[in-house]
Amino acid sequence: MKAKAVTRLARAKINLTLHVTGQREDGYHLLDSLVAFAAVGDVVHAKPATDLSLRVDGPLAKGVPTDERNLVLQAAALFDCPRGAEIHLTKHLPNAAGLGGGSADAAATLLALGELWDEPLPDDLLKLGADVPVCIAPLALRMRGVGEELSIIPPLPDLWAVLVNPGVPLETPPVFKALQQKENPPMGQVPDCTNAAEFAEWCAAQRNDLQAPAIALAPVIKDVLEALEPSLLARMSGSGASCFGLCASAQDAEKLAAKIRAAHPQWWIAATTLS
Ligand code: C5P
Secondary structure, three states: OOOOOEEEEEEEEEEEEEEEEEEOOOOOEEEEEEEEEEEEEEEEEEEOOOOEEEEEEOOOOOOOOOOOOOHHHHHHHOOOOOOOEEEEEEOOOOOOOOOOHHHHHHHHHHHHHHHHHOOOOOOOHHHHOOOHHHHHOOOOEEEEEOOOEEEEOOOOOOEEEEEEEOOOOOOHHHHHHHOOOOOOOOOOOOOOOOOHHHHHHHHHOOOEOOHHHHHHHOOHHHHHHHHOOOOOEEEEOOOOOOEEEEEOOHHHHHHHHHHHHHHOOOOEEEEEEEO
């Protein structure tokens, strides 16, 4: 039986660590990253229709393309026999923000259309973006290669975070380009931690190699990290400019989010679980 309509949450992707370990001949960088997902995200709703169409709305829809530049339509085109569907994307995540918004939207679209059309997922999801394979799960995984090598890690402890984006879009290629040392040590083995503090301590000994080059391009990231300082660990996600602060409880995360919101009402801020 074919589905009538399908709704999928495109959860924000957080790089708890992001080690750049090399560069391939085609220019893509080799990564070693611990990726987790927030409970907040965009929403993809797909229902049967004769033609394929995309409508985008939501609090952060401004500037998001509704034509083929949108990864949602590129994801639909990747199916062997794309058919009609009315796709409605509600944007809650900032764009070009290091939270994998476009990749999460693409992954949620693939899952929604796969169910709607009763079709297997297409091959070569990497074509849509390096973060698309990990966003298909979406659960905490170690990501290597250029994003295609995914491996299971010990379960994360109960973990909360405050996510902050200062509203400065930062495209990924210039950040990679500004990274001077391309060959850096890999991430350590992810330990089996029983609590958030222990996990944050391990995480603090790892890195996001793109943080320094991103700060050089968008110095406001430093202010974001300073605002997140009261958390267990403050770090940038992906190629920025969003940062996260790890917290041990929902109350700690809500309290810190409220404090930052009061000081920076124009920033995008979310308190969430991570898993
Ligand atoms: O794959 P995605 O579209 O997210 O990547 C955007 C850009 O980021 C790529 O065009 C490339 O310049 C850079 N990138 C990279 N190495 C990766 C992932 C992305 O150099 N592993």
